[in-house]
Amino acid sequence: MIWNIVVGVIIFVGLVGAVLLAKKQIANPCEGCSGCTPIKLEEKKLEGVIVMKKKFHVKGMTCSNCYNIVESSINQINGLRAKINGKKREVIVKGIREFSEDEINQVLKNHGFSL
Secondary structure, X not given: OHHHHHHHHHHHHHHHHHHHHHHHHHXXXXXXXXXXXOOOOOOOOOOOOOOEEEEEEOEOOOOHHHHHHHHHHHHOOOOEEEEEEOOOXXXXXXXXXXXXXXXXXXXXXXXXXXX
């Protein structure tokens, strides 16, 4: 009788551990971007007057490496500068020219993210 209880407790603890591990993986799956190693990016400077500023929520950003990929991808677009707000999972894009959500989304799709 006591062995049945011990085995039951061991099975229960194992199941709880498996569920907690699965929840952690779902909440922060970093395999898609190759890891969570933060890299400090140099802030892009824009030459000219900022004429447009927009905030976008980015789907798929799960870690600091994702933030760097999104920011550097947008910063490669001529006339635009991106800054990530990791807590809100959003990017703030400023431009010295007009830009569209579609333009940003297209660049992000090339890296597995979307707006």
